[in-house]
Amino acid sequence: MDLARTARTEALRAEARAWLRDHVPARPLPSLETGEGFAAHREWEALLHTGRWSAVSWPKEYGGRGADLFGWLAFEEEYWAAGAPGRVSQNGISLLAPTLLAHGTAEQRARVLPSMASGEVIWAQAWSEPEAGSDLAALRSRAVRAEGGWLLSGQKTWSSRAAFADRAFGVFRTDPGAAKPHHGLTYLMFGLRAEGVTVRPIRRLDGKPAFAEIFLDEVFVPDEDVIGEPGQGWRIAMSATGDERGLTLRSPGRFLAAAGRLAELWREAGDPADTALRDRVADAVIGARAYQLFTAASASRFAAGASLGPESSLNKVFWSHYDIALHETALDLLGPDAEAADGAWAQGYVFALAGPIYAGTNEIQRDIIAERLLGLPKGRR
Amino acid sequence: MRFLLDDEQREFGRSLDAMLTAAGTPSVLRAWAAGDHGPGRVLWGRLADAGVFALAVPEAYGGLGPLPVELAVACVELGRHAVPGPVAETLAAGVLLGGAGGAVAEEWLPGIASGTAVVSLVLDGHGPYALDADAADAVFTVTGDELRLAPGPGELSASADPARRRFRPPAGGEVMAAGPRVGESARAAADRATFATAALALGCGEELLRATVAYVKQRTQFGVPVGSFQAVKHRLADTLLGLEFARPLLYGAAVELAGRSPGAGAAVAAAKVTAGEAGYAAARTALQSHGAVGYTQELDLAWWLRRARPLRDAWGTPSACRARVLAG
Numbered sequence: 137m138d139l140a141r142t143a144r145t146e147a148l149r150a151e152a153r154a155w156l157r158d159h160v161p162a163r164p165l166p167s168l169e170t171g172e173g174f175a176a177h178r179e180w181e182a183l184l185h186t187g188r189w190s191a192v193s194w195p196k197e198y199g200g201r202g203a204d205l206f207g208w209l210a211f212e213e214e215y216w217a218a219g220a221p222g223r224v225s226q227n228g229i230s231l232l233a234p235t236l237l238a239h240g241t242a243e244q245r246a247r248v249l250p251s252m253a254s255g256e257v258i259w260a261q262a263w264s265e266p267e268a269g270s271d272l273a274a275l276r277s278r279a280v281r282a283e284g285g286w287l288l289s290g291q292k293t294w295s296s297r298a299a300f301a302d303r304a305f306g307v308f309r310t311d312p313g314a315a316k317p318h319h320g321l322t323y324l325m326f327g328l329r330a331e332g333v334t335v336r337p338i339r340r341l342d343g344k345p346a347f348a349e350i351f352l353d354e355v356f357v358p359d360e361d362v363i364g365e366p367g368q369g370w371r372i373a374m375s376a377t378g379d380e381r382g383l384t385l386r387s388p389g390r391f392l393a394a395a396g397r398l399a400e401l402w403r404e405a406g407d408p409a410d411t412a413l414r415d416r417v418a419d420a421v422i423g424a425r426a427y428q429l430f431t432a433a434s435a436s437r438f439a440a441g442a443s444l445g446p447e448s449s450l451n452k453v454f455w456s457h458y459d460i461a462l463h464e465t466a467l468d469l470l471g472p473d474a475e476a477a478d479g480a481w482a483q484g485y486v487f488a489l490a491g492p493i494y495a496g497t498n499e500i501q502r503d504i505i506a507e508r509l510l511g512l513p514k515g516r517r
Numbered sequence: 518m519r520f521l522l523d524d525e526q527r528e529f530g531r532s533l534d535a536m537l538t539a540a541g542t543p544s545v546l547r548a549w550a551a552g553d554h555g556p557g558r559v560l561w562g563r564l565a566d567a568g569v570f571a572l573a574v575p576e577a578y579g580g581l582g583p584l585p586v587e588l589a590v591a592c593v594e595l596g597r598h599a600v601p602g603p604v605a606e607t608l609a610a611g612v613l614l615g616g617a618g619g620a621v622a623e624e625w626l627p628g629i630a631s632g633t634a635v636v637s638l639v640l641d642g643h644g645p646y647a648l649d650a651d652a653a654d655a656v657f658t659v660t661g662d663e664l665r666l667a668p669g670p671g672e673l674s675a676s677a678d679p680a681r682r683r684f685r686p687p688a689g690g691e692v693m694a695a696g697p698r699v700g701e702s703a704r705a706a707a708d709r710a711t712f713a714t715a716a717l718a719l720g721c722g723e724e725l726l727r728a729t730v731a732y733v734k735q736r737t738q739f740g741v742p743v744g745s746f747q748a749v750k751h752r753l754a755d756t757l758l759g760l761e762f763a764r765p766l767l768y769g770a771a772v773e774l775a776g777r778s779p780g781a782g783a784a785v786a787a788a789k790v791t792a793g794e795a796g797y798a799a800a801r802t803a804l805q806s807h808g809a810v811g812y813t814q815e816l817d818l819a820w821w822l823r824r825a826r827p828l829r830d831a832w833g834t835p836s837a838c839r840a841r842v843l844a845g
């Protein structure tokens with residue numbers, strides 16, 4: 137067992153650090169949950185792409201660097217340490233791209249990935265529906281066979297930044313007569329400005345239009361935009377949530393950087409006599425390191441050929457819980473200014489609050505941990 | 518011993534609850550957040566008619582106070598309905614001005630009792646912000662032993678709760694009273710604000726729990742109400758536990774305040790940290806149990822969700838309150 141870094145990883149790290157030093161905007165961009173901020177972040181994606189940094193783990197032919205997970209982790213550490221902007225292409229890069237790499241056709245990869253890497257096309261995830269949140273398999277939006285493709289009808293919701301994004305990917309019911317709810321589903325890509333699509337922004341707690349409802353009325357999708365086999369949508373969608381997303385949705389680098397900033401805030405503003413608060417700052421520093429090492433072990437197993445599956449639920453519960461605790465600690469350090477809505481910590485706090493809800497709620501993740509990792513009997517769900 | 522509200526006190530709470538339910542605070546909150554204080558002032562007038570603000574004003578100045586138990590009953594209801602405005606501040610001003618006495622007391626206290634005067638405060642050791650200073654008829658500041666009338670509301674600082682509008686009044690202003698009695702009254706006033714805020718936080722938490730229990734009964738996933746899942750049930754049960762153990766501390770502090778007990782400050786602090794944390798925990802539970810819709814402004818719930826944490830911190834952070842408990 138060792139934590140030695142390969143020369144290849146360290147070369148990538150050094151190159152990333154140098155590039156980021158020269159390119160990260162001096163002033164933070166406006167929030168990516170607003171129209172103005174979304175546009176600014178799209179430009180940043182384009183700039184990242186010119187340095188071939190937008191999707192380091194993809195194959196070179198699509199705009200990546202063919203980096204392995206260790207390279208990606210090193211890049212992420214540098215990225216967040218440099219104070220670089222949030223990733224507006226995140227859902228496409230961490231969810232759709234791995235799905236296409238595993239289940240898409242060569243034609244789809246060649247068509248979709250390069251414009252995703254450059255930020256030219258930004259993708260929204262359209263999975264959830266009003267009646268299908270935790271129980272995703274209860275989804276009702278339909279895709280009906282048409283000449284040369286499919287007609288989508290129904291309603292998706294909570295689609296992050298769909299009000300500003302260009303295209304979306306989602307799961308649709310193609311065989312309403314299938315024996316089980318998660319059978320007869322098909323994974324499809326569609327344009328958010330296509331005929332028959334209506335997008336209504338939804339304001340999150342702080343008023344920013346961070347997600348949206350998508351109404352679909354016989355929206356035509358050509359066959360070339362079906363991912364994998366029709367009817368296999370559930371299996372395809374789930375494959376990306378388990379292996380890739382658990383590991384790549386929130387990288388340790390993000391939390392290492394945040395814990396570093398918190399420790400700095402403590403040194404500036406902390407009262408040494410307040411040992412309870414000091415302990416929480418220390419816990420944030422320790423937690424970031426734990427997450428970094430936990431992820432290093434997962435990545436090592438993955439590199440050795442293991443699949444991660446339900447283990448990713450441990451990641452999800454850990455980081456979402458951690459992120460809130462870290463931001464709460466920062467707010468407590470700010471004293472009377474904690475209530476101010478416009479500070480970086482306050483905005484980070486609002487963002488962190490949703491962590492235990494999206495990407496599968498923590499209640500659902502704990503069920504997965506208990507049932508699939510601990511082997512406990514399945515509940516009545 | 519009879520550590521229970523009497524019939525009259527319970528009826529007072531019920532009547533405020535009924536009145537505020539009928540008034541419907543969410544539309545008042547929306548207006549308030551947009552800087553339109555009209556509907557809020559009307560509501561304050563009705564609360565004054567019900568006797569709420571008179572509870573904090575000494576009898577000598579046209580009030581009924583101090584009646585801390587009734588004050589707690591009222592503030593729990595105001596918290597339950599998320600009534601906008603500087604409630605804790607105006608109530609604490611009753612103590613501040615009553616203690617300072619003189620012309621400033623004569624000028625302002627009758628108006629506070631009758632609801633025509635809305636007051637905000639900045640007191641030593643409680644940060645530079647005056648809540649809803651733009652809606653207030655007066656903003657008083659105390660530094661050391663000097664009580665001043667702030668020259669204006671100052672600059673707005675956006676709060677996580679859009680219906681809490683915090684301002685930073687400029688320094689200076691006319692000196693209204695000075696001397697050791699001012700400093701002493703200011704400390705008592707801060708305790709009263711802490712006490713009122715504890716009650717507001719408890720009421721806020723109770724409403725969050727009520728709304729969430731109602732939601733998880735009707736929201737179905739996997740073919741059953743999500744409230745039937747043990748993970749959801751247990752979290753809601755824990756939320757109730759937190760609130761139920763804050764309530765006796767609040768009323769215990771009320772009794773100590775009423776008896777002018779030397780331990781009242783520590784009792785108030787204990788109530789505040791417990792109610793503040795329980796209210797905030799209720800907000801976290803409410804958000805999680807609602808899922809994504811809880812994270813939006815689509816439900817009125819958002820007004821309570823965004824208020825719980827500021828109430829936890831206002832007029833005594835948990836850490837400051839804990840220190841006060843040990844300091845006695």
Ligand SMILES: Cc1cc2nc3c(=O)[nH]c(=O)nc-3n(C[C@H](O)[C@H](O)[C@H](O)COP(=O)(O)OP(=O)(O)OC[C@H]3O[C@@H](n4cnc5c(N)ncnc54)[C@H](O)[C@@H]3O)c2cc1C
Pocket residue numbers: 227260261262263264265266268269270271293294295296297347490493494495496497498499500503517736738739743746747748749805806807808809810812
């Ligand atoms: C900020 C944010 C961004 C999002 N972005 C997207 C996006 O881009 N695309 C997309 O498709 N979706 C997105 N979502 C939606 C997200 O995936 C859902 O919110 C999530 O799946 C939960 O569904 P729900 O909100 O309907 O809650 P519900 O499923 O109604 O759950 C309500 C509560 O019940 C609990 N519960 C439900 N079932 C069980 C059970 N079996 N056992 C125990 N507890 C249970 C839940 O944990 C939760 O606490 C986003 C959500 C948020 C908050």
